[in-house]
């Protein structure tokens with residue numbers, strides 16, 4: 001999230017915040033509430049607003065964030081001195097109260113963010129790079145944009161997409177119809193989620209040795225049969241013969257239709273990149289759904305930290 005500007009105003013700002021409280025929501029989720037005076041300038045864009053979290057590192061301060069181009073300043077640090085930077089979703093921001101909630105997935109000590117949140121206590125400090133409320137134009141980094149009139153919605157993701165899907169679901173109109181599918185590590189990871197009555201919500205807890213996507217991919221296939229297939233048949237559209245993502249690196253697995261398609265079906269898929277690729281392949285290659293009706297985002301990659 002490099003510091004693009006709109007006119008002279010930066011679209012994103014580094015916000016210096018401290019942990020105000022943590023709440024263990026379930027075995028795999030911790031909600032961290034950050035507090036900071038400058039959060040009054042944090043734009044409340046809702047939906048799947050992504051942010052960067054810059055983690056404390058070896059006692060280094062966050063001095064580079066004072067540079068006008070903080071990202072360039074971060075990049076020019078020698079790699080061992082670079083504080084880890086990870087991407088998360090705004091679960092809720094309360095600018096007037098100077099508070100920001102982020103729901104972190106705990107996945108052990110294997111990554112700096114998960115390790116940090118596992119030990120976080122009130123008073124811990126870090127930097128969140130987020131949208132600037134003073135920017136006169138849209139700041140971006142929000143991907144939920146179904147075409148007007150989309151009346152069969154599919155939102156599917158793993159635990160890392162639960163915060164984004166929860167915020168999107170709460171913003172759907174009461175008349176919205178479709179299905180939300182959430183694969184999570186454990187049965188007790190089912191969190192409260194507000195969705196309109198016409199949107200079915202299914203939580204898919206993994207058990208034992210099930211891998212990411214083992215439950216979600218078949219559930220997406222079934223949802224596509226119910227929600228998209230009738231329209232595809234009516235339009236006489238067949239499956240794409242070649243996988244157009246064959247050569248795409250999973251680190252780059254991210255596509256949001258510029259002009260979302262218009263037969264009424266729209267899918268938003270996010271989570272582990274290999275799993276997202278399988279879901280997207282099923283929609284476009286096997287079921288013949290038009291690419292312009294599918295937004296897909298590899299949020300993380302199994303076995304590898306982000307580059």
Ligand SMILES: Cc1cc2nc3c(=O)[nH]c(=O)nc-3n(C[C@H](O)[C@H](O)[C@H](O)COP(=O)(O)OP(=O)(O)OC[C@H]3O[C@@H](n4cnc5c(N)ncnc54)[C@H](O)[C@@H]3O)c2cc1C
Pocket residue numbers: 050084086087088089090103104105106107110111112113114115159160161163164298299300301302303304305306
């Ligand atoms: C737009 C966007 C929004 C996101 N929103 C959220 C969010 O709101 N909440 C959230 O928790 N995550 C979210 N993520 C995912 C998060 O950025 C990654 O999970 C990130 O890799 C975690 O960093 P880490 O330092 O803990 O682990 P890393 O250092 O990145 O990775 C270390 C190891 O852990 C593995 N790993 C990473 N994440 C997981 C995981 N969830 N489960 C199991 N293994 C994992 C990696 O494959 C790697 O082997 C989002 C990602 C994107 C791109």
